[in-house]
Amino acid sequence: MRPLTFRKLFxxxxxxxxxxxxxxxxxxxxxxxxxxxxxxxxxxLRVLLGQSSQISSDYGLIIxxxxxxxxxxxxxxxxxxxxxxxSFQALLRxxxxxxxxxxxxxxxxxxxxxxxxxxxxxxxxxxxxxxxTPLCAFIGAAATIxxxxxxxxxxxxxxxxxxxxxxxxxxxxxxxxxVFLLSTVNSxxxxxxxxxxxxxxxxxxxxxxxxxxxxxxxxxxxxxxxSANDLNILLSGEKEAMHLGVDVRRVRFVVYVAASLLTGLAxxxxxxxxxxxxxxxxxxxxxxxxxxxxxxxxxxLGGAIAMVIADTLARIVxxxxxxxxxxxxxxxxxxLFIYLLRRRLA
Amino acid sequence: xxPGRSSAAPRTPPESTRLGTETRLAVEQVSYAYSANPSQAxxxxxxxxxxxxxxxxxxxxxxxxxxxxxxxxxxxxxVLSPLSGRILLNGFAIHSLSPRTRAQRIAMVQxxxxxxxxxxxxxxVMQGRHAxxxxxxxxxxxxxxxxxDALMHVGAADLSDRLMDQISGGEKQRVILARALAQQPLLLxxxxxxxxxxxxxxxxxxxxxxxxxxxxxxxxxxVTHELNLAAEYADQILLMQSGRCLRVGPPASIYxxxxxxxxFQIPLRVEMRGHGRPRVTILTDS
Numbered sequence: 001m002r003p004l005t006f007r008k009l010f011x012x013x014x015x016x017x018x019x020x021x022x023x024x025x026x027x028x029x030x031x032x033x034x035x036x037x038x039x040x041x042x043x044x045l046r047v048l049l050g051q052s053s054q055i056s057s058d059y060g061l062i063i064x065x066x067x068x069x070x071x072x073x074x075x076x077x078x079x080x081x082x083x084x085x086x087s088f089q090a091l092l093r094x095x096x097x098x099x100x101x102x103x104x105x106x107x108x109x110x111x112x113x114x115x116x117x118x119x120x121x122x123x124x125x126x127x128x129x130x131x132x133t134p135l136c137a138f139i140g141a142a143a144t145i146x147x148x149x150x151x152x153x154x155x156x157x158x159x160x161x162x163x164x165x166x167x168x169x170x171x172x173x174x175x176x177x178x179v180f181l182l183s184t185v186n187s188x189x190x191x192x193x194x195x196x197x198x199x200x201x202x203x204x205x206x207x208x209x210x211x212x213x214x215x216x217x218x219x220x221x222x223x224x225x226x227s228a229n230d231l232n233i234l235l236s237g238e239k240e241a242m243h244l245g246v247d248v249r250r251v252r253f254v255v256y257v258a259a260s261l262l263t264g265l266a267x268x269x270x271x272x273x274x275x276x277x278x279x280x281x282x283x284x285x286x287x288x289x290x291x292x293x294x295x296x297x298x299x300x301l302g303g304a305i306a307m308v309i310a311d312t313l314a315r316i317v318x319x320x321x322x323x324x325x326x327x328x329x330x331x332x333x334x335x336l337f338i339y340l341l342r343r344r345l346a
Numbered sequence: 347x348x349p350g351r352s353s354a355a356p357r358t359p360p361e362s363t364r365l366g367t368e369t370r371l372a373v374e375q376v377s378y379a380y381s382a383n384p385s386q387a388x389x390x391x392x393x394x395x396x397x398x399x400x401x402x403x404x405x406x407x408x409x410x411x412x413x414x415x416x417x418x419x420x421x422x423x424x425v426l427s428p429l430s431g432r433i434l435l436n437g438f439a440i441h442s443l444s445p446r447t448r449a450q451r452i453a454m455v456q457x458x459x460x461x462x463x464x465x466x467x468x469x470x471v472m473q474g475r476h477a478x479x480x481x482x483x484x485x486x487x488x489x490x491x492x493x494x495d496a497l498m499h500v501g502a503a504d505l506s507d508r509l510m511d512q513i514s515g516g517e518k519q520r521v522i523l524a525r526a527l528a529q530q531p532l533l534l535x536x537x538x539x540x541x542x543x544x545x546x547x548x549x550x551x552x553x554x555x556x557x558x559x560x561x562x563x564x565x566x567x568x569v570t571h572e573l574n575l576a577a578e579y580a581d582q583i584l585l586m587q588s589g590r591c592l593r594v595g596p597p598a599s600i601y602x603x604x605x606x607x608x609x610f611q612i613p614l615r616v617e618m619r620g621h622g623r624p625r626v627t628i629l630t631d632s
Binding site for chain 2: 003006225227228229230236237239242243244246247285
């Protein structure tokens with residue numbers, strides 16, 4: 001009997017945080033324009049000392065204005081998707097669940113595509129225009145979440161199987177609408193639309209968006225983490241959980257809303273990047289066990305690491321062009337997942 | 347007639363010292379109706395049922411399939427709310443308690459759902475400590491001690507570091523009982539605890555249950571199909587048939603041939619043995 005202690009948890013997270021740090025440094029270094037580690041360290045120090053005005057070289061600007069925001073986005077999106085995936089797997093009691101299993105990404109994509117079509121016809125101020133599509137995507141995600149919630153209710157509370165079926169069907173319906181839209185809308189913007197379906201981290205936003213995303217991530221993850229022990233027990237069965245003192249109805253609702261919010265935020269800035277939210281929780285479970293008190297924070301860090309690596313690969317494999325990061329995660333993720341699945345069955 | 351009152355029948359001296367005199371659980375005129383759709387007629391009804399249980403007492407609920415045994419258990423566990431009547435535990439209505447408070451007082455042992463990710467035995471038993479203390483926390487030394495004691499009481503101390511899917515059915519049933527013990531309940535509910543167990547394991551489990559209920563004053567309610575085990579171990583029997591509680595009382599008063607034959611629809615023979623415990627033999631055509 002070796003129960004989880006705060007020290008053990010802290011140690012596990014610390015190791016992953018160190019790995020994340022080095023991955024981020026390498027991601028800053030690699031790219032279409034190579035940068036030396038020395039220059040990187042010098043610029044980093046200047047930023048930390050508040051002397052960013054001294055960074056005048058083009059390299060420094062590339063790092064500061066292009067790569068760094070993108071890596072931050074990868075960190076937040078990767079962490080959000082992994083936490084959402086972990087939560088949905090527990091909530092639906094289904095190891096195949098991922099953040100998009102309930103159709104959230106398709107809802108976001110439909111609204112985003114509509115946004116892309118509408119945007120040129122609306123005379124929006126530039127500040128709003130830049131945020132218009134992500135906002136549409138977020139609204140689409142929120143609408144889907146609400147609709148699926150009502151579809152998934154039975155006798156006033158969420159029922160895992162009904163929710164799963166409702167979500168999957170909603171997803172099919174919405175993906176059909178996307179196909180309609182893509183084939184009927186004549187658009188110079190097909191590339192932008194594919195973006196939402198495949199996922200991409202190349203958009204840069206104003207600074208406030210990153211703060212907003214980070215705050216949303218921390219809030220939703222904190223709410224889910226407060227139910228970590230309840231999720232552990234929920235995994236051994238809903239009836240059992242009730243008898244063991246879990247307020248099943250409340251936990252399900254809270255975790256559903258928080259995990260959907262995480263997915264919605266991630267999808268609205270990066271499109272539907274697949275596989276990270278499915279596979280990272282499984283890998284973390286193999287390494288650290290299935291206790292959600294460990295699993296949630298380590299999945300967040302693991303998701304961030306995986307996403308930064310995937311995005312770096314997306315940038316450098318065919319540089320100076322780049323791949324959609326969703327394609328990279330799918331190409332790496334699908335075989336990895338099949339491997340894990342076979343191992344589990346063996 | 348109020349069947350609950352008949353439980354006040356005189357008992358042999360050792361039992362009266364073993365059992366408390368106060369009422370722990372009082373089920374008062376509890377009824378329930380189940381319908382698939384609120385607008386339709388109910389598919390199943392449980393008619394007003396009453397009985398009482400004292401600390402340290404083992405009550406067995408007997409009856410054929412679909413007689414309402416499990417529904418009654420769900421009502422006592424607080425998972426279902428009664429249509430009428432009330433269920434009091436130490437004087438408090440069970441349905442007014444929060445899930446957490448309820449789990450501090452009532453523990454349920456039932457057939458386990460399939461586990462999605464496999465925990466270790468001690469982790470599984472530790473779930474019984476969930477209702478005690480804050481929801482998000484780390485296990486304390488006290489929790490660990492209680493878990494170890496619970497495993498020891500069911501004779502599974504050596505299993506504590508095994509994985510849940512690497513132990514036998516009998517061991518698993520004992521571990522599930524240990525989790526219920528770790529809840530330190532006042533009331534222990536068991537829904538067919540001996541299902542899938544071999545005879546030695548059945549007797550072992552019930553022996554442990556009798557020992558523990560005497561020592562820790564749990565009131566135990568057990569749903570079972572095992573007529574002879576119920577006769578051997580229960581202080582009180584609740585006999586049910588198609589949603590009605592036919593009779594409540596000590597085994598000797600319930601185990602009458604005509605009554606059991608009528609309820610279970612099978613010819614049988616009842617013998618009364620020396621210590622006042624009846625035994626049932628099923629008579630087949632051959």
